[in-house]
Amino acid sequence: MASVTYEHVTKCFGDVVAVNDMDIKVEDKEFLVLLGPSGCGKTTTLRLLAGLEEPTEGNIYIEERLVNDVPPKDRDIAMVFQSYALYPHMSVYDNMAFGLKLRKTPKAEIERRVKEAAVMLGIEGLLGRKPKQLSGGQRQRVAVGRAIVREPQVFLMDEPLSNLDAKLRVHARAELSKLHQRLETTFIYVTHDQMEAMTMGTRIAVLRDGVLQQMDTPQVLYESPANLFVAGFIGSPAMNFFEATLVGSVEEMYIDAQSFRVLVPPERAKELKNCLGKDVIFGIRPEDVHDPEFCPPNITAGRVKAKVDVTELMGNEVFLYLLTDSKSFIARVDPRTRARVGDEIEAVLNMDNIHLFDPQTEEAIR
Amino acid sequence: MKDRLRKVLSSAPLHIAILGIALIWSLPSVGLLMSSFRPRNDVLGSGWWTVFQHPFDFTQFQLDNYIHVLTAEGMGRAFLNSLTISIPSTLIPIAVAAFAAYAFAWMEFPGRQTLFVVVVGLLVVPLQMTLIPLLRVYNRLGLAGTFLGIWLAHTGYGLPFAVYLLRNFFGTLPKDLFESAFIDGASHLTAFFRLALPLSIPALASLAIFQFLWVWNDLLVALIYLGGTEAVAPLTLKMANLVNSLGQNWHLLTAAAFVSMALPLVVFLALQRYFVQGILAGAVKG
Numbered sequence: 001m002a003s004v005t006y007e008h009v010t011k012c013f014g015d016v017v018a019v020n021d022m023d024i025k026v027e028d029k030e031f032l033v034l035l036g037p038s039g040c041g042k043t044t045t046l047r048l049l050a051g052l053e054e055p056t057e058g059n060i061y062i063e064e065r066l067v068n069d070v071p072p073k074d075r076d077i078a079m080v081f082q083s084y085a086l087y088p089h090m091s092v093y094d095n096m097a098f099g100l101k102l103r104k105t106p107k108a109e110i111e112r113r114v115k116e117a118a119v120m121l122g123i124e125g126l127l128g129r130k131p132k133q134l135s136g137g138q139r140q141r142v143a144v145g146r147a148i149v150r151e152p153q154v155f156l157m158d159e160p161l162s163n164l165d166a167k168l169r170v171h172a173r174a175e176l177s178k179l180h181q182r183l184e185t186t187f188i189y190v191t192h193d194q195m196e197a198m199t200m201g202t203r204i205a206v207l208r209d210g211v212l213q214q215m216d217t218p219q220v221l222y223e224s225p226a227n228l229f230v231a232g233f234i235g236s237p238a239m240n241f242f243e244a245t246l247v248g249s250v251e252e253m254y255i256d257a258q259s260f261r262v263l264v265p266p267e268r269a270k271e272l273k274n275c276l277g278k279d280v281i282f283g284i285r286p287e288d289v290h291d292p293e294f295c296p297p298n299i300t301a302g303r304v305k306a307k308v309d310v311t312e313l314m315g316n317e318v319f320l321y322l323l324t325d326s327k328s329f330i331a332r333v334d335p336r337t338r339a340r341v342g343d344e345i346e347a348v349l350n351m352d353n354i355h356l357f358d359p360q361t362e363e364a365i366r
Numbered sequence: 367m368k369d370r371l372r373k374v375l376s377s378a379p380l381h382i383a384i385l386g387i388a389l390i391w392s393l394p395s396v397g398l399l400m401s402s403f404r405p406r407n408d409v410l411g412s413g414w415w416t417v418f419q420h421p422f423d424f425t426q427f428q429l430d431n432y433i434h435v436l437t438a439e440g441m442g443r444a445f446l447n448s449l450t451i452s453i454p455s456t457l458i459p460i461a462v463a464a465f466a467a468y469a470f471a472w473m474e475f476p477g478r479q480t481l482f483v484v485v486v487g488l489l490v491v492p493l494q495m496t497l498i499p500l501l502r503v504y505n506r507l508g509l510a511g512t513f514l515g516i517w518l519a520h521t522g523y524g525l526p527f528a529v530y531l532l533r534n535f536f537g538t539l540p541k542d543l544f545e546s547a548f549i550d551g552a553s554h555l556t557a558f559f560r561l562a563l564p565l566s567i568p569a570l571a572s573l574a575i576f577q578f579l580w581v582w583n584d585l586l587v588a589l590i591y592l593g594g595t596e597a598v599a600p601l602t603l604k605m606a607n608l609v610n611s612l613g614q615n616w617h618l619l620t621a622a623a624f625v626s627m628a629l630p631l632v633v634f635l636a637l638q639r640y641f642v643q644g645i646l647a648g649a650v651k652g
Contacts (some may be wrong), residue, residue: 052545073551085542089564098560099550150550 002063002076002153002186003028004049009058011044011210018044020210022058031180031187033201035194037233041210042190046156049188050079062153073102078147079156082163084139086131086146092118093127096146110149117148120179137168144176148183157189161196173199194234198222206230224355228281228362231355237286237319239355240329244282246275246356255282255302255354259325262302265351272356275365283355286319289331290348291339302349308339322347402620403427409617431621439618440596441625444604448582448626450513451592451600455520455581456574462521463528464570468558470529471536472544482533488526496522497590504591511598516591523587524577535569536562571640579630601626 004026011019019041026032034042047053049060051072060067067075078099086095093114100110118124121141131139140160147155160176161169177200180187191197197204198218205215206229214226225231231239244257246264253269253276254261264272295301306322306329313335320331320339331347339345356365400414405428417426436442469475470482500519501510509515539562547557563570585602592598594607608622 050545050549052548072545072549073553075549077549079546079549081542081546083540083542085540085546087543087547087561098547102551102556146550 003061004154004186004188005059005061006045006048007059007061009045009048009055009060011041011048011053012056018210019048019055022210022212024205024212024215026186026188028186029184031177031189031200031202033197033204034188034190034207035197035201035204035233036192036207038192039209040207042192042207043158044210045207046079046158046188046190049075049154050077050156051075076153077156078150078152078154080143080147080158080160082159084131084143084160084163086139086142088131090130091127092123092129092131092134092142092145095131095142096127096149099146099150113149113151114145117145120148120182121145121175136164137172140164140172144179148179152185154186154188155183157187159191160189162191162193169196176200194236198234206233208233223353224364224366226364228283228357231283231357231364235285237330237332239283239285240289241357242282242327242329243279243359245279246272246277248276250276255280255356257282257324257327259327260304262304262349262351264354265300268351268354272365275356279359280365281357281359281362283357284329284349285353285355286330286332288350288353289320289322289329289333290350291320291331291333291337292346292348293338294334294336295348296350299348300351302351304347304349306345306347308341308343308345311339311341320347398620398623401616402431402624403429404617405430406615406617409620431617432625435618435621435625439604439608439622441601441604441622443596444599444601445625445629447598448600448602449629451516451520451588452578452581454513454517455524456578458517459521459524459528459577460570460573463525463532463573464563464566465558466525466529467532467536468554468562470533471539472557472562473554482529485526486530489530493523493587497586501590510591511593511595513592513598516588519587519591520577520581520584524580528573528577531573532566532569535566539565568640571637575633575637575640578633582626582630 004024006022006024009019009022010017022045024032034045036042044053048055049062049067051067051070055068062075062077087098090098096114096117097110100113105113114127115124118127121144123138123141123145126134126138126142131142134142140163143160157176161172164172173196176189180200189196189200201218203215203217204221206213206221208229214221214230221230221234225234228241232241242257244255246253247256247261248254250269250273251266253264253272255264289304290296290299292303304322304324306324308320309323309328310321312319312321316335318333318335318337318339320333320337322329322331322345333339357363358365397414400417401409404414404417404426408426420426436445466485470478470485504510504515509518543561543565544557547561552560583602584600585606588600588603592600592603594603599607605619605622605626608619
């Protein structure tokens with residue numbers, strides 16, 4: 001149980017800057033998810049904390065202790081690798097007991113902890129087996145179990161679910177969340193899967209090219225992304241973007257995207273008075289684009305004429321790929337929709353949930 | 367049915383060719399084996415293949431040659447000497463090489479790559495070049511003619527290849543395993559003994575076979591550093607002497623040859639499944 005602090009940490013591999021001026025404070029008992037596309041430096045960030053890489057610049061603290069020069073074994077952390085990294089010649093029991101044996105834990109204590117962790121993970125029947133006799137899901141549990149028995153201050157997980165099939169992954173996700181609640185320890189979890197990040201993280205740090213983009217709770221990240229990258233990366237299907245201009249007056253401000261023009265709600269318009277006349281990038285999430293027939297009440301509607309290009313039935317919802325002029329965007333609508341390919345519809349945008357970004361800096365305009 | 371017949375027929379020429387080659391290849395050894403069991407007069411009077419004229423006449427075979435060779439000619443002693451030379455000369459270089467290979471594969475230190483290239487470069491040095499200078503050093507140190515001296519010599523000659531093979535094998539072990547072990551609290555020494563060694567048994571076994579066979583069959587190094595005295599001469603040296611002193615006694619030479627072949631054969635057959643695995647070691651990821 002400990003907090004973790006990255007203080008202006010930079011890591012270079014030759015000329016490549018993998019992590020750039022990372023400044024993060026992870027609170028005690030938090031479940032922090034490092035999220036980003038592959039090559040964004042999230043794994044390097046984790047390995048820096050594990051002591052498998054040395055920072056080029058900056059300091060890393062676990063609790064109050066500076067750990068820059070502390071070897072991995074003395075950092076009191078445990079890590080679950082993407083490949084699980086189980087010792088292939090040892091039984092499950094020995095895999096889990098390995099770290100404890102090296103720390104000269106009494107035999108009875110080792111046995112108690114391994115048994116306890118095995119019961120917690122439902123692998124008590126597998127303790128005598130070798131890793132190659134286990135399925136993917138079982139191996140993953142053993143890898144987690146090996147981390148648990150150590151009772152570390154911080155758990156590090158590097159994409160531990162990416163080798164599981166889709167169904168198992170959903171299950172394992174819930175298990176890990178439960179585990180976090182039960183152990184009350186700091187978790188730092190690396191993934192490129194936004195679903196994992198949204199469902200498991202108490203906070204998410206979004207990384208891009210080694211630079212922290214935004215760090216906040218999943219809710220805030222989703223509702224008010226700090227920049228274009230975060231907005232586009234989180235959410236599936238991704239947010240729709242239009243190049244647009246703010247026109248009109250403060251009393252009656254419009255977003256003009258050439259092919260359509262929608263009214264900005266008055267309160268929002270007041271906040272945006274300095275941007276009047278400027279180019280912006282207008283973003284709206286697919287679930288804020290409605291079929292006019294099944295439009296929820298009490299929203300500030302903005303109407304856009306569009307042609308239905310493709311429909312995708314997902315069961316509980318339908319994705320409509322819409323075209324205004326040549327610009328394509330996605331709506332996530334009620335499955336009862338009667339829109340068919342080729343139809344002209346008047347899509348309703350929920351103007352209460354619009355996002356605006358500066359086209360130069362890509363930062364959100366608030 | 368028809369397909370199967372065609373399959374058998376189409377592969378038949380290949381099988382016949384392979385069988386033929388195998389037969390020709392093993393013919394000398396078979397001849398040697400037959401001769402070693404035949405009495406002196408038979409060996410001198412007729413070819414070994416004549417035993418097949420009466421294949422069930424077991425009186426034409428006897429063990430006297432072996433008994434004679436092992437007792438009267440001192441082959442028993444030479445056999446023990448060979449073992450005394452070969453076993454440490456196999457174990458010492460592998461032990462040293464394993465430590466070195468681990469360091470080359472997993473430890474970071476300045477000049478690691480250069481040092482490794484130098485070690486591998488030693489593979490091209492012909493050992494004959496080293497005989498005279500090394501023997502002069504041995505004479506000064508009093509190591510000439512001792513088992514310790516030849517163990518060290520074989521260790522030196524075997525190390526470059528051993529380091530090269532093991533480093534390449536260690537290098538293919540997954541990095542995650544070692545990192546995981548370090549986080550679990552392992553030092554390099556622990557990682558070496560608990561991870562690298564147990565996971566490299568195939569490579570170690572095949573290396574042991576290579577080194578053992580090379581030392582067992584070696585004549586030159588033993589002759590130079592040990593000399594030819596009865597007390598220390600290995601089988602190979604004894605055999606060479608037998609050719610001189612018993613040049614006419616084919617029945618004894620054949621038996622002696624088989625005595626020296628026996629152990630390598632046993633070692634090879636016992637470890638051959640590792641051998642096949644180990645030769646591929648590092649070549650293809652399996």
